[in-house]
Amino acid sequence: MDQYLLNIIFVGLTFALYIGIAIWARAGSTSEFYTAGGGVHPVLNGMATGADWMSAASFISMAGMIAFVGYDNSTFLMGWTGGYVLLALLLAPYLRKFGKFTVPDFIGDRFYSQTARLVAVLCLIIASLTYVIGQMTGVGVAFSRFLEVDKDTGLYIGAAIVFFYAVFGGMKGITYTQVAQYCVLIFAYTVPAVFISLQLTGNPIPGLGLFSDHVQSGIPLLQKLDQVVTDLGFNSYTGHHVSTLNMFLFTMSLMIGTAGLPHVIIRFFTVPKVSDARWSAGWALVFIALLYVSAPAVGAMARLNLIDTIYPQGADAEPLAYDERPEWIKNWEVTGLLKYQDKNGDGKIQYYNDKSEEFAPIASERNWAGSELDVNRDIMVLANPEIAKLPAWVIALIAAGALAAALSTAAGLLLAISSAISHDLIKSCLKPDISEKGELKAARLAMAVSICVATYLGLNPPGFAAQTVALAFGLAAASLFPALMMGIFSKRINNHGAVAGMLTGLIFTLIYIFVYKGWLFIGSTAMLPDDADHWVMGISPLSIGTVGAVLNFIVAYVVSKLTKEPPQEIRDLVESVRTPRGVGGALNK
Amino acid sequence: MPDDIQKNTTESSDTENSAYWSANIRLIRGCLFVWFIVSFGFAIILRPLLADIKVGGSDLGFWFAQQGSILFFLVIIFFYSWRMNKIDHQFDVDDE
Known part of the structure; x- marks a missing residue:
């Protein structure tokens, strides 16, 4: 079949x-x-x-x-x-x-x-x-x-x-x-x-x-x-x-x-x-x-199997000829997620790191004109059994x-x-x-x-599936987590503090991400190239959520200190949340 | 409650409850310390210090980064749940 x-x-x-x-x-x-x-x-x-x-x-x-x-x-x-x-x-x-x-x-x-x-x-x-x-x-x-x-x-x-x-x-x-x-x-x-x-x-x-x-x-x-x-x-x-x-x-x-x-x-x-x-x-x-x-x-x-397929006689010997490529390469070429381009015209698949300066002399010695196989990272797991x-x-x-x-x-x-x-x-x-x-x-x-x-x-x-998802985590980290945690572990954080904290964390993180990934994730509107040289202190947009969360905590604390403390019934609510006894069904009020 | 406790708002409204809460906080602190050490510690920051301990083709830090941390996380959660249920019972605040 x-x-x-x-x-x-x-x-x-x-x-x-x-x-x-x-x-x-x-x-x-x-x-x-x-x-x-x-x-x-x-x-x-x-x-x-x-x-x-x-x-x-x-x-x-x-x-x-x-x-x-x-x-x-x-x-x-x-x-x-x-x-x-x-x-x-x-x-x-x-x-x-x-x-x-x-x-x-x-x-x-x-x-x-x-x-x-x-x-x-x-x-x-x-x-x-x-x-x-x-x-x-x-x-x-x-x-x-x-x-x-x-x-x-x-x-x-x-x-x-x-x-x-x-x-x-x-x-x-x-x-x-x-x-x-x-x-x-x-x-x-x-x-x-x-x-x-x-x-x-x-x-x-x-x-x-x-x-x-x-x-x-x-x-x-x-x-x-x-x-x-x-x-x-x-x-x-x-x-x-x-x-x-x-x-x-x-x-x-x-x-x-x-x-x-x-x-x-x-x-x-x-x-x-x-x-x-x-x-x-x-x-x-x-x-x-x-x-x-x-x-x-x-x-x-x-990774090992991929390189083994392309270099059947070992990584320092001749790579596979394109005409002899296995079925899985053909299948993935259909999707456009795996691409081959014969840059040096020898009909073989050279796959290597063409951005490495140390490797460049070796590549030119072998007449390699750039890596010829482009494999989307998101296909690895699905292609793996093939x-x-x-x-x-x-x-x-x-x-x-x-x-x-x-x-x-x-x-x-x-x-x-x-x-x-x-x-x-x-x-x-x-x-x-x-x-x-x-x-x-x-x-x-x-x-x-x-x-x-x-x-x-x-x-x-804005990235491979896992990277886009990581951005979502950064946003949740910067906005919701601190508010939830402070809501439980502090009785002093009040309405103004929480709102100011959440907004600070969310907006700060969102702007940092949009600057590198494009406004509303439309790639062409990015203001700075998304690479380590352009990130502030080497912090990638994927990691910025932590900084947003820290800002959220600080702002919420400071604003709460400067404004009126929460009323007694809220302190009682926190007290009740902290005690397991008396739990009800998960129903609407 | 009288307003004179407002300086100390993290204090609970009744002492029994407060002892319960500080027992919980102590337990959380201990668990989070282990959580931090096995992930951010051994797997990232302290990895160079552990480089001499070889584990199958790499070092201990690599093992913690790709296997060990996850296994420790599991132990931490089940330990906390078990301890916390006992504490609930001890302070007679469990959800039975």
Whole structure:
């Protein structure tokens, strides 16, 4: 059976499963639409959070980011898992005790201010929308490959499916479909990783294989990898080549962004008790870690296999002839995400670092006129099983898994955006007498608009999927996390302080990002080139969220000190949030 | 509550509760210290100091960056949940 048909069957079957569950559990009342009635077991909730959390960025993009850079991109691994520690220790149990639907609900009540609520809605929408753009990039990559169309067509088809998917299921549909999606995606990620790890190192556990010996050469895998990449003029894989400050800030930004992202926090409203919210964060990380400890192995092994394919006789011998290229290269050429250009006209594929000055003399000695293969980092995970010549069903499986990852997160984010608009903006601020039906309608309309915007911006995204998503984390880190944390851990921060802090963090971060990435992410309007030489103190737009968060804390503290302290009932509210006893169901007031 | 406690607003409205809260804060501090050391410490800032400890083709810092930190994060969360549930019980504020 050919690969195309097999892909369609695998993807079709998994979709039928998700849609079946969504229809079976179709949302009835508004309260169920948002939080599945407040009664999901911590382990199941952890699994669903895992699916919600692991998006196109984790599944499709992250290992590719690590593959092409190595140690320096470990930031993604630590950042996207370490945030759960903050979530479990600093936010989840208290927000669960508070017991309302959404993040702006908490900020609005705790800071006794409609303005604070509105600012929180604004922060939430901007961060989530940026996140969805990254997802759409990933959706485009996945659909273009498995339908064998160019990437823009893939994106349009993907957007349509995400739309139907999110609009017709509520959280309840989503919670149980996400459990199914988690199972599909973790299986799809792990199976090829195990196969490849066995092939290269003989160790079936990818995380251990990464630190084992390479079977073919007998030396440790990482040492072998360092050797072949430096032979082609690239930076060593395990070495540290970027600014330590930037790496620190980037990791921190991803961590506090994780704890500030509304679509993750909202998950912890769906467990029955405060203690369950703590366990739930732990379980979520268990299920996330299953993928995250394999990802660095997938990255390293993909890089090694890629170079092995192009240089079958070793990195210092002749490369592969273009006419003899394997099937996977042809498949990816269709999508436009992998390009070959015969710069020196010898019909062979030279792949090396043509920006390295040390390597330039060697390249000219060999008559190489520039690297001829352009591989988009976002394709690495999907192409990985093909590169390793794994059986066709494994390749179909990874297509299904990638779509599960992208779909589940996009749906969760759209839900967070739509509830922010219909519940926090319209119902709580603009039109309190709106009917339940009207609220649901507004929620669906908001989803439709956000998906159109995200699709448009996803056509020319501000970076690879994982990088765009990292920007969203920076925004959440700078705006929402500090407000949430101070709301719980300080009784002194008042309405003025919180509003000033959130606005400072959000605006500062947004402007810094727009200067390098283009206003409203339209690349042609960028004011400075996006590279280390032009960044202020070497801080990349991906890392700036940490600085924004620090500013947020400082401004909120100073402004609060200068203005009137919060009234007694707010201090009582904080007191009650800190105490688990007396937790109610996650229902509307 | 009388207004004379306003200088000390982080103090709780009842002492039992406040002891509970400071036990929680102490626990959080300890956990966050470990969180910081295994990620920002061993994997980034202190990596050069650990360069001599070899782990399969690279060094300990690399292992912490790509495997170890994640495993420690898991331990931290489950430890905190377990300890915190005991503390809840001890101060009789648990959610039963």
